[in-house]
Amino acid sequence: MTAPTANTPQSKFIQRLQAIADLSDDECREIAVLPTKLRHGTDGEILLRQDETASRCVFIVSGFLYQHTIVGDRSQILSFHVPGDMPCLHTLLVPRMDADLVCLGPSVMGYVEHGPIRRLLERSVHLTRAFWRATLVDAAISRQWVARLGGQAALSRVAHLICELATRLETVGLAAEGCFQMPMTQRHVADASGLSIVHVNRTIQELRQRRLIAWEGSQIELLQPDELRALADFTPDYLT
Amino acid sequence: MTAPTANTPQSKFIQRLQAIADLSDDECREIAVLPTKLRHGTDGEILLRQDETASRCVFIVSGFLYQHTIVGDRSQILSFHVPGDMPCLHTLLVPRMDADLVCLGPSVMGYVEHGPIRRLLERSVHLTRAFWRATLVDAAISRQWVARLGGQAALSRVAHLICELATRLETVGLAAEGCFQMPMTQRHVADASGLSIVHVNRTIQELRQRRLIAWEGSQIELLQPDELRALADFTPDYLT
DNA sequence: CGTGCTGTTGAACTGGGTCAACCATCGTGG
DNA sequence: CCACGATGGTTGACCCAGTTCAACAGCACG
Incomplete structure (x- = not known):
């Protein structure tokens, strides 16, 4: 699909999924109509805490997030997230957060409950693959970080x-x-x-x-x- | 399911999936009948090379594997894999390897072509979730490595x-x-x-x-x- | 019986950490 | 309007965890 997406809250997220897997116009529309609550976050605000059980996913409309944990007495950032990312997509299957999810600067997020996403994915093998693949890209980034930090x-x-x-x-x-x-x-x-x-x-x-x-x-x-x-x-x- | 699995090549792999997501007896059987080729590997043998496109998945029957890459002039191990793991499950969706897959000591692996796995997963939302979740556990391990190396x-x-x-x-x-x-x-x-x-x-x-x-x-x-x-x-x- | 790998030890060195200032900017409240 | 405290960036001096180099011992194997 090549339709110029309007500048909806979801547009960057869909653009990102497009980059990862081809989506049909229909599929884009199904994502666009997922019930979404928009929220604003301020710098340093913690959206989800480590060990918390997430019941919804977050996609970034604008601004940045990062995942953060304390190891020993040191603060360690595990990943950065940019507009279009869904930083805690993995909570759909593993609900427990293994790090804090924090705002880097003021940002706008869309919240989508797990339920609607699950139901959407149950209906579509292809969309499941796209979302799965999105989590695999995150995993590949983590592996690169391991190489970066170790080597x-x-x-x-x-x-x-x-x-x-x-x-x-x-x-x-x-x-x-x-x-x-x-x-x-x-x-x-x-x-x-x-x-x-x-x-x-x-x-x-x-x-x-x-x-x-x-x-x-x-x-x-x-x-x-x-x-x-x-x-x-x-x-x-x-x-x- | 609680049936004591016989000691087939797949048994550890199924046991591992069980630990990650509940599988029915039927589902276990479907995994057990996936067409599998058994291979032996020797210490240091490279099963899959970085940048190579994988067309099949590997599960470990016995022995150990690790993923390995060169960064600068340093050799960096990105992950270890133990019996029951499927180290390159992610190649199902992202076929390009981002590291070498190497034997640690003599080991026995089962090779399964992507095709049969894809067809199995297309038929079962629940099994898709189980496999997806397996890749998420790998991702969580990588994130822990980031914390370990960074902090x-x-x-x-x-x-x-x-x-x-x-x-x-x-x-x-x-x-x-x-x-x-x-x-x-x-x-x-x-x-x-x-x-x-x-x-x-x-x-x-x-x-x-x-x-x-x-x-x-x-x-x-x-x-x-x-x-x-x-x-x-x-x-x-x-x-x- | 050499050859190569793994483990071990010592000594000297260095990349990066720690501590401690100091400066610039900026938002806030008096 | 200005004093202030907070935050982020910068610099210098010293220190140490971990690296590098080098040598050696045990052992497995062809």
């Missing part, structure tokens, strides 16, 4: 994170020419990269000095995407 | 890995009283933990000195499981 030094690690986010934002039309907005602080990068905040600061400065990225406020730009990807050992295939 | 120091990191493996082996009846067999070398632990082999050696010695584990050859024993879990910040919920 790379600080500079490549941070570079990889930036490459990943740029690519994911491109697929939903929120990044162009390697340029995007994301209200991440250096603390977030530190918690996502297993580094101290001080060292993230120096690492970002190194990336800036090498003219690989520009980063002022929430505006991030990849100045030399190819060089950055080479440094990060990044290949975007896994994001499908 | 924990060497000692906790290695302890966590051991706790995870012990728990997973228990659910398929291959560990009892915290005691199990696994032909892992310290190199494997190093590659899975993002540590140097030398430091893994010293870390394991520390665990031994603290009387937390015993590890001779391929025989691993948790001497004080509760203390080890506390040190590792390990809670087994996510393994379902």
Whole structure:
């Protein structure tokens, strides 16, 4: 299907599913009519808590979320989520959250109860595959994070994170020419990269000095995407 | 279903699915009759290569596998797989492998072509859920690895890995009283933990000195499981 | 009986952590 | 309108967990 989707709350989510699996117009419509409640979230607000049992799914209309857990005395970010993502889709089958789901900056989310999604998927093998596949892309991202954290030094690690986010934002039309907005602080990068905040600061400065990225406020730009990807050992295939 | 499964090649796999989602006797039978080719693998043998397109799934009858990738000049293990696991189930929907699938020690695998599995799942919403859920457990394990690698120091990191493996082996009846067999070398632990082999050696010695584990050859024993879990910040919920 | 792998140990080194300032920005309340 | 406290970014000095290099011992295997 190629119909230019209107700018409904669901449009980014559908656009994202399209990128993952082909959907027919009918299927898009069925997703669009899922009963949805829109909610606004503020920076740092916790939408779902670790160990809580989720009874609904969240898709991001605008803004960003991340999953966060405490390990020992350290705060660790497990994943970032961008508009069009459904960060806790897995709760449909495994309802217990294994991390907090937190707003990164002000954001708008759509809530959909598990019930309607389950009923929709029961009727459609193809949509089930699309949703399943969406969870598999999340899993592939996690595996890349394992590689990133286990195998790379600080500079490549941070570079990889930036490459990943740029690519994911491109697929939903929120990044162009390697340029995007994301209200991440250096603390977030530190918690996502297993580094101290001080060292993230120096690492970002190194990336800036090498003219690989520009980063002022929430505006991030990849100045030399190819060089950055080479440094990060990044290949975007896994994001499908 | 509670019928004592005979010791067929599939029995561990079915046992594992049982632990994840209830299956009826009928469903177990349908899995048992999936056309399967048995293969033997030797230590270090690569069953599937990174970037290769898989056309079949593998379940482990006996022995161990791991997924492995090169990041920069470092070798990184992304996951371990134990009997009953289906390590590349995700290739059913995302056929491209994002890592090598390698034998850890001699092992026996069952190969099932994608086609028969797809046809089985098309007929059964419930089985689809069970398989989907199996991939979600793998994803949860990856997320835990992210937390482990990003947030924990060497000692906790290695302890966590051991706790995870012990728990997973228990659910398929291959560990009892915290005691199990696994032909892992310290190199494997190093590659899975993002540590140097030398430091893994010293870390394991520390665990031994603290009387937390015993590890001779391929025989691993948790001497004080509760203390080890506390040190590792390990809670087994996510393994379902 | 060498050859190679795994485990072990010691010594020197370093990437990144910790601690402690300091600055700029910004929203808030007096 | 300004003083303020909070937050995010930056810098310097010192420290340490973990790396690297190198050597050696046990053992399995051809």
